[in-house]
Amino acid sequence: MSGLSPIQGVEAAARNAQDAARSLRGATSGAKNALLVAIADALEDQRGAILEANARDVEDGRASGMKEGLIDRLLLTEERISSIAAATRQVASLPDPVGEVVRGQSLPNGLLLRQVRVPMGVIGMIYEARPNVTVDAAALALKAGSAVLLRGGRAALHSNAALVDVMRTAVTANNLPADLVATIDEYGREGGVALMRARGLVDLVIPRGGAGLIQTVVRESLVPVIETGVGNCHVYVDRAADLDKALAIAVNSKTHRPSVCNAAETLLVHRDVASQFVPRVVQALQGAGVTVHGCDKVQALASNVVPASEEDWETEYLALDIAVGVVDSIDGALSHIRRYSTGHTEAIVSQDVAAVREFTSSVDSAAVMVNASTRFTDGGELGLGAEIGISTQKLHARGPMGLAELTTTTWIVEGDGHVRI
Amino acid sequence: MSGLSPIQGVEAAARNAQDAARSLRGATSGAKNALLVAIADALEDQRGAILEANARDVEDGRASGMKEGLIDRLLLTEERISSIAAATRQVASLPDPVGEVVRGQSLPNGLLLRQVRVPMGVIGMIYEARPNVTVDAAALALKAGSAVLLRGGRAALHSNAALVDVMRTAVTANNLPADLVATIDEYGREGGVALMRARGLVDLVIPRGGAGLIQTVVRESLVPVIETGVGNCHVYVDRAADLDKALAIAVNSKTHRPSVCNAAETLLVHRDVASQFVPRVVQALQGAGVTVHGCDKVQALASNVVPASEEDWETEYLALDIAVGVVDSIDGALSHIRRYSTGHTEAIVSQDVAAVREFTSSVDSAAVMVNASTRFTDGGELGLGAEIGISTQKLHARGPMGLAELTTTTWIVEGDGHVRI
Numbered sequence: 128m129s130g131l132s133p134i135q136g137v138e139a140a141a142r143n144a145q146d147a148a149r150s151l152r153g154a155t156s157g158a159k160n161a162l163l164v165a166i167a168d169a170l171e172d173q174r175g176a177i178l179e180a181n182a183r184d185v186e187d188g189r190a191s192g193m194k195e196g197l198i199d200r201l202l203l204t205e206e207r208i209s210s211i212a213a214a215t216r217q218v219a220s221l222p223d224p225v226g227e228v229v230r231g232q233s234l235p236n237g238l239l240l241r242q243v244r245v246p247m248g249v250i251g252m253i254y255e256a257r258p259n260v261t262v263d264a265a266a267l268a269l270k271a272g273s274a275v276l277l278r279g280g281r282a283a284l285h286s287n288a289a290l291v292d293v294m295r296t297a298v299t300a301n302n303l304p305a306d307l308v309a310t311i312d313e314y315g316r317e318g319g320v321a322l323m324r325a326r327g328l329v330d331l332v333i334p335r336g337g338a339g340l341i342q343t344v345v346r347e348s349l350v351p352v353i354e355t356g357v358g359n360c361h362v363y364v365d366r367a368a369d370l371d372k373a374l375a376i377a378v379n380s381k382t383h384r385p386s387v388c389n390a391a392e393t394l395l396v397h398r399d400v401a402s403q404f405v406p407r408v409v410q411a412l413q414g415a416g417v418t419v420h421g422c423d424k425v426q427a428l429a430s431n432v433v434p435a436s437e438e439d440w441e442t443e444y445l446a447l448d449i450a451v452g453v454v455d456s457i458d459g460a461l462s463h464i465r466r467y468s469t470g471h472t473e474a475i476v477s478q479d480v481a482a483v484r485e486f487t488s489s490v491d492s493a494a495v496m497v498n499a500s501t502r503f504t505d506g507g508e509l510g511l512g513a514e515i516g517i518s519t520q521k522l523h524a525r526g527p528m529g530l531a532e533l534t535t536t537t538w539i540v541e542g543d544g545h546v547r548i
Numbered sequence: 549m550s551g552l553s554p555i556q557g558v559e560a561a562a563r564n565a566q567d568a569a570r571s572l573r574g575a576t577s578g579a580k581n582a583l584l585v586a587i588a589d590a591l592e593d594q595r596g597a598i599l600e601a602n603a604r605d606v607e608d609g610r611a612s613g614m615k616e617g618l619i620d621r622l623l624l625t626e627e628r629i630s631s632i633a634a635a636t637r638q639v640a641s642l643p644d645p646v647g648e649v650v651r652g653q654s655l656p657n658g659l660l661l662r663q664v665r666v667p668m669g670v671i672g673m674i675y676e677a678r679p680n681v682t683v684d685a686a687a688l689a690l691k692a693g694s695a696v697l698l699r700g701g702r703a704a705l706h707s708n709a710a711l712v713d714v715m716r717t718a719v720t721a722n723n724l725p726a727d728l729v730a731t732i733d734e735y736g737r738e739g740g741v742a743l744m745r746a747r748g749l750v751d752l753v754i755p756r757g758g759a760g761l762i763q764t765v766v767r768e769s770l771v772p773v774i775e776t777g778v779g780n781c782h783v784y785v786d787r788a789a790d791l792d793k794a795l796a797i798a799v800n801s802k803t804h805r806p807s808v809c810n811a812a813e814t815l816l817v818h819r820d821v822a823s824q825f826v827p828r829v830v831q832a833l834q835g836a837g838v839t840v841h842g843c844d845k846v847q848a849l850a851s852n853v854v855p856a857s858e859e860d861w862e863t864e865y866l867a868l869d870i871a872v873g874v875v876d877s878i879d880g881a882l883s884h885i886r887r888y889s890t891g892h893t894e895a896i897v898s899q900d901v902a903a904v905r906e907f908t909s910s911v912d913s914a915a916v917m918v919n920a921s922t923r924f925t926d927g928g929e930l931g932l933g934a935e936i937g938i939s940t941q942k943l944h945a946r947g948p949m950g951l952a953e954l955t956t957t958t959w960i961v962e963g964d965g966h967v968r969i
Contacts (some may be wrong), residue, residue, distance in 0.1 A: 152909065152910065232931065234929075234931055242947075247942055326766075330942050331942070345747075349766070351941065371965075375967050376966075376967060379968055380967075487958075489570075489573065491573075491666070491669065492958065493958065495958060496961050497960070498962065498963045498965055499961055499962070499963030499966040499967075500967045502967070502968040503966065504961075509655070510653065510655055520772065521668055521669070521751050521752070521772075522956070523944040525956055525957050526959045535942035535946055536947075537912075537913065538916070538925070538930065538946075539915075539916050539918070540917050540924055540925075540930070542917065542919045543919055544793030544920075545797075545920040546796050546797060546799075546801075546923070547804050547921055547924065
């Protein structure tokens, strides 16, 4: 404990992070990769201390009546630490975004122009009680040449402190300043607010967690924020769909991993194929344990369908529930999506090029799937490498945010005494 | 007057703009270019009405004691209207950013992946009493496929109303919805606040004006903002500079157009060349009418130098004033820049590759000039076409913001029944 107020403490941490970030700005990819490998090794070497700290958090969680689902997110095991270390090594193996020349040309007057990726500086991360995010976020930030300030969930306090401790020691052992990685958890909730207010000291805040956390950060932050991850994703089965593919895509989109943001929450079926497709898909979904909430037409076509209310169309269930509706046309599907989508991912299943063209040009979301599962909106699946989250906003980053999205750019203009006339 | 409260009125305008933007989303470049040419023609055809409205604003301005510099910014003439129309035609001639495939590949599993530029949706513009911004902003937004909500300075109320009226008529005549271009000036200051709060309805707000306006918008807005244009730009003359080039660059950076954000405000000179360079550059600057504010060493080396205070290093003069300091090393220059820069543009004059490499890799600004005037940080000069402002923030856009920066992207993923395994 430092004896500083939360605002003083966070501002001091941010200034230290800014200073530390400078030493990483010019670091080679080799040096950054060596650091990440050293962090991975240290996490495995010191798993004893990490597991001990984690056991305290889990015990506290159980004592305060935390649900088993949340306990499971919080829990670390030897295997989980190894997989966190493996993910860190994987970040080391990704191409370095820093130094990439994004655009460049020589101008008519002889000026040589290039736009180059450079580190962001200091990245703040506000997240819930998932200790793996502590290391993931630090690894991605470091690889992108930035320092990271971590504000984790209170329930993971001891785990995060242990993980940060291990990482800082590894940073120092690699002759870099420890303040490249720091937690502000000791300053509690007020510290989180101070982080969001530290405009000019912190370059970017990324909230990662439930809709409530994200909305709070978006509302409160003066530091630029990237909104992540709320996904009320739709699958639209067109009149010209291959219904076998539609069935596989609908079931996969819903059930492959229901708790994540790219899972489908609503299925819309064109009326021309409804009588053929709805009974099949409802049965398949119910067979996979899904509760189907349907409109009147769906209720008429299949059994055991719960009536869907307005709320169902709005809800990101993140569970084995789905809302199913019949629409009169592709326009009906598009206007439903416009009304209820959170702008994450929408899919169309159709063999008709005109329908596909209309859907892809009209839907205003981060990703549009054509004859593919919504579950493909994922940095790893799309070949972007590790991701720090999936942005559902339109500025800076949209969709899976990889290393490139954690950088900014500088224009470098080389002349030979050039002045404006 | 609509009888709505400012919040109701602005929200209604934003919804109308959203609806209107949809019809522009799929518009061809040809259709958008024809619209812009029609707007340009209409501005010239109806210059009588525009000049009449502008005369009212100018008269009101004079009556309320507005300074002549501001009156000049507000004033429209036949010639100025022609140059606004010409700028609109120039936007029509630029390549369309919408539809550009930014990245793309086919993935190992056969998914075809592309990241495509798409329109932002609704862009809000908050600016001061410069009627040309009304048309510039609308032209850029329309070309980028978005609707625009304009909140101009109160002093240009009648001018802006007339310009918007002409543009809306031209939009309608081109079979597009008038609400692609709208002013919310009738809702006054509260309307501006409502615009900043309209998150979810408005996709982006760009403030354009003085530091006070920009800071207010950054602080108050819930809609994502791009910060533009505050430039405390530095020129550093290295020990290895070609001093003739340095002289030309320093004078050009300061005096070519002192009132704009890419003008230099501070000159830093390496001590090894100070006794040779400072007297020359001070004399040249003073000969061009510049007041030189200098550190002790500069005062000792040249005459008629005003002592520079802490405030001078911080000030964006936007006038024929410059702060001049002698630094002990390139590190001294870098740490001065770190402390006082607003992150817009810094220049180095040097023939030494090591110094250039250090400077370009250490300076954390939107643009770095090497042996060139700071005045080149400009969309037109850098070959990006027209610009809507110069971003000094790190997210989304950094440096001159052209058409591409007014768009967002969507990932389009085409499969053939692909599901995740």
